[in-house]
Amino acid sequence: MALLEVESLSLSIRGEPILSDVDLKIEAGEVLGIVGESGSGKSITALAVMQLLPVGAAWSGAVRLDGKPLDTFTEKQMCGLRGNEIGMVFQEPMTALNPVQTIGDQVAETIVVHGGRSRREARRMAREALNRVGLPPEQFPLDRYPHDLSGGQRQRVVIAMAIALRPKLLIADEPTTALDVTTQAQILKLLRTLVEEDDMGLILITHDLAVVADMADHIAIMKEGAIVEVGETVSLFRRMSHPYTQALFEASSHVPHRDPAHGADGSKPVIEINGVVRDYALPRRSLFSAPGHFRAVDNVSLSIMHGENVGLVGESGCGKSTLTRAILALDAVQGGEIRLDGKLFSTAGTGPDRQMRRRVQVVFQDPYSSFNPRHRVDRLVSEPFFLLDDPPGPEERNERVARALNNVGLQPSDAHKYIHEFSGGQRQRIAIARALIIEPSLIILDEAVSALDVSIRAQILDLLADLSDRLAVSYLFISHDLSVVRAITDRVLVMKAGRIVEEGRTEEVFRNPRHSYTRELLAATPILDEALRAREARTAGQ
Numbered sequence: 342m343a344l345l346e347v348e349s350l351s352l353s354i355r356g357e358p359i360l361s362d363v364d365l366k367i368e369a370g371e372v373l374g375i376v377g378e379s380g381s382g383k384s385i386t387a388l389a390v391m392q393l394l395p396v397g398a399a400w401s402g403a404v405r406l407d408g409k410p411l412d413t414f415t416e417k418q419m420c421g422l423r424g425n426e427i428g429m430v431f432q433e434p435m436t437a438l439n440p441v442q443t444i445g446d447q448v449a450e451t452i453v454v455h456g457g458r459s460r461r462e463a464r465r466m467a468r469e470a471l472n473r474v475g476l477p478p479e480q481f482p483l484d485r486y487p488h489d490l491s492g493g494q495r496q497r498v499v500i501a502m503a504i505a506l507r508p509k510l511l512i513a514d515e516p517t518t519a520l521d522v523t524t525q526a527q528i529l530k531l532l533r534t535l536v537e538e539d540d541m542g543l544i545l546i547t548h549d550l551a552v553v554a555d556m557a558d559h560i561a562i563m564k565e566g567a568i569v570e571v572g573e574t575v576s577l578f579r580r581m582s583h584p585y586t587q588a589l590f591e592a593s594s595h596v597p598h599r600d601p602a603h604g605a606d607g608s609k610p611v612i613e614i615n616g617v618v619r620d621y622a623l624p625r626r627s628l629f630s631a632p633g634h635f636r637a638v639d640n641v642s643l644s645i646m647h648g649e650n651v652g653l654v655g656e657s658g659c660g661k662s663t664l665t666r667a668i669l670a671l672d673a674v675q676g677g678e679i680r681l682d683g684k685l686f687s688t689a690g691t692g693p694d695r696q697m698r699r700r701v702q703v704v705f706q707d708p709y710s711s712f713n714p715r716h717r718v719d720r721l722v723s724e725p726f727f728l729l730d731d732p733p734g735p736e737e738r739n740e741r742v743a744r745a746l747n748n749v750g751l752q753p754s755d756a757h758k759y760i761h762e763f764s765g766g767q768r769q770r771i772a773i774a775r776a777l778i779i780e781p782s783l784i785i786l787d788e789a790v791s792a793l794d795v796s797i798r799a800q801i802l803d804l805l806a807d808l809s810d811r812l813a814v815s816y817l818f819i820s821h822d823l824s825v826v827r828a829i830t831d832r833v834l835v836m837k838a839g840r841i842v843e844e845g846r847t848e849e850v851f852r853n854p855r856h857s858y859t860r861e862l863l864a865a866t867p868i869l870d871e872a873l874r875a876r877e878a879r880t881a882g883q
Contacts, residue, residue, distance in 0.1 A: 342408055344369045344542040345390070345510055350402035352389060352566075359385055360566045363402070367559075369509065370540045372533075374557030374574070376547060376589065378794040379765060382566040383546045387512045390544075391427060392419045406510065425455040428503030432515035434495035438487040444471070444498045445483025451505050470501040474531055492657055493524030500531065507539050514546045518792065521656045521821035526865040529556055548794050550593045551824075551867035554578060554876065562586050575877050578869075588796060593869060595799035596828045597806035610644040611682060611782045611815045612668070612701075617641045618676035619663050637663040639839035640677070645783065648813040652826035652847065654862065655836035661819050664836070665785055668817070669701060682782060695728060702776035706788035708768035712760045718771055719756035722746065725779045745774040748812075749804060766797035770804065777808070785817045790825055802829055823866045827851050835859045 343366045352360035360382050367373040375383045388394055390404055392411060404411040406426060411419070423429075431437040439447060448467035452458055458466070464483060471481060474497040487495055496516060503511055513532060517525040533556065536543050547553050553560055553574075560577050562570040562585065570583040581587045618640055623633035638660045645651050655661055666672040668679060670687045678688040681700055686693045702725070705711045712721050722742050726732040733741065743753035749770040760768060769789065776784050786805070790798045806829060808814060820826050826833055826847070833850050835843040835858065843856040854860045 343367060344371075344407060345544075346403070346405045347386075347390065348403040348405075350386070350389060350400065350404065352385065352394070352398060352400040354395060354399075355397040358566065360389070360400070363563075363566075363568055365561060365568070365571075367510070367542045367544060369542055370536060371559065372536060372543045372545055372557045374545045374547065374553035374560045375563060376550060376553050376560060377563035378548065378589075378796060380565075381563040383563055384514055386563070387429070387514055387544060387546060390512065391423060391429060392416070393423075421455070424451045424503075424508070425506050426509050428506075428508040428511045430496070430499050430503050430511065430513040430516045432518055434492065434499045435487060437499050438495060440487055443484045443486055444476075444481070444490070445485075448498065448502050448505055449483075451502055455506055466505060467501070470505040471498070473504070473535070474498075474501045475527070476501070491524075493520055493528060496520065496524075496528055497531070500528075500535075504535055504539070504541075508541065510542045510544070511535070512544045512546070515548070516545075517547075517549075517552065522823060522862055522865040522867075523656055525552075526867075532556070549867070550578075550589060550795065551869040551872055554869055554872035555867050562589070575873055575880065578873055590869075592795040592799040595795075595802065597799075597802040599806045599810060609647045609682075610680075611647045611649075612686070613644045613680040613683075614668070614677070615642050615680070616677035617664070617667055617674050617679065619660075619667050619672060620675050637839055638667060638674075641836075641839070641841055642677075643834060643841060643844070645815050645817060647782070647815060648809065649832065650809055650816040650818060650830045652818045652820065652830035652833040653836060654820065654823060654826055654833060656821075656862075659836045660839040661836055662787070663839075665703075665787060665817075665819060668785065669703060670698065695730060699725065699729065699779045700782040701785070702779070702781040702783075703785045703787060704769070704772045704776050704789045706792055708765070708772040709760065711772060712768070714760055716759075717756065718742075718746075718758055718760065721760065722756070722771060722775045722778055724775060729779070741778055742774075745778040746771075748777060748808065749774045764797075765793055766800055769793065769797075769801055773801075773804065773808070777812070777814070781814065783815045783817065785819065787819045788821070789818075791820060791822055798825070805829060823851075823862060824868070835862070 345367045347363055347365040350360055350363040363386055377383050389400060445464055445467050448470055449463040452463040452466050453460065468478060468483060476494065476497055517528050520528060532543060535541060545553060545556055557574050560574050561568050564585045570577060570586050581590060617638055619638035620634040620636050623635055641664060653661055667674050670692045674687065674689055676689055679686045681697060686697055719742050722745055723738050726738060742756050746753055746755055751770055790801050793801060809816065818826060818830055830847045833847045834841050835856065837858045843850060843859045850859065854863055
């Protein structure tokens, strides 16, 4: 008998079909990867197993855990199973944690509710769970709060909550999407260790084929609410009988085509950063102690030429975002200077005027949260005009909005729609159109494709490469996905602890990294072909 069996699971919400005849099976000690694009039904399948469906959901089929028919369980019975026999790790740990409760109380809560143990015993078990996930008491006492922790550390707390009572089945829904590569590698290693130590079944939901190839024993490919292909990991990827699986595989290793004649104009840097320093004040330890400071950016110098695409990589907390805010003149610097097209853009105590600010634009990671949902696309895309001293008139503004939408592969008629009417990839195209509309010299792309499916990501990378060739716009591409940086950039900078520790031509740095930290980043990056070869070698050695 399998640990979990899902048979002919079909689901509709308010009459709209969501899942169709889904069949899944997972054994104890096994990892099942569920792969597919956004909207394919991955997460709703997991929620159906947990019986956490939205109001208006109607479903049929069978779900059995250790032979127990969960589809016949009452809500009270399911409350006894959730956390006790089935645990779940959600994608965004900060939204899964209560910001006003300590990490110790949040882990202990599961134990008290399900175990009937005293608060003292629950806190002891919470301490053990945090130890298991690599959060020792010396650095992470039970009275710390979620905002005191990094993204990877918060994800470890969520995992500790899920495995505190050693469940038989753990469901991890995109547990590493927002993490840098070294933290991702640590979290995946932790999950693999928990599976081995507890003989636990793990359902890993992800859109990253390299991650699932490294982790999963079996893979199920989902498309439009149905399983289109399922099988043992290596044989599935070597066979790939379904066109959708083939398309995902091709998109995951996609390299944008760029004009070989196009290149940076080496005589004219668009931006020059010279010895920039950015400090943050730290609270006094006591009334009589001197105020301290934390140096987030430490004497950083770099330049980007006209038409050049530069990547900036490093772990969370290395100073990438702080440097970005300094370049955008959103944060004042304590030392050094930034020059744009040869003119002083910002230095200690001074910032740029509005006319200079228009030359630098930014595209954020989550386009939906960076738009006002009450405004139509024409208002959103033309928003930079409202910051100018001499905005164009209505007719010219409409023409430039239409041209910007055309540049990113959308129709001028899309200007009259609202942002919720578009897919994630289309929203990101609209964000790029907004950045382009006032013809900037530099666009900063801050994790602009990390939340997108592999096929949508490939489309956006093609679009960015095309715009770079046609418009000679310069990019600073900030990402923790080194495969994306390798695909789109001419030159790459590696940042650690507020300093640039290595820089060079992208291919040269990837093929022959000089700094040990760069080698660590590259070693932690999952690569699909290498993961499959390693799995084949492990299988042959058994």
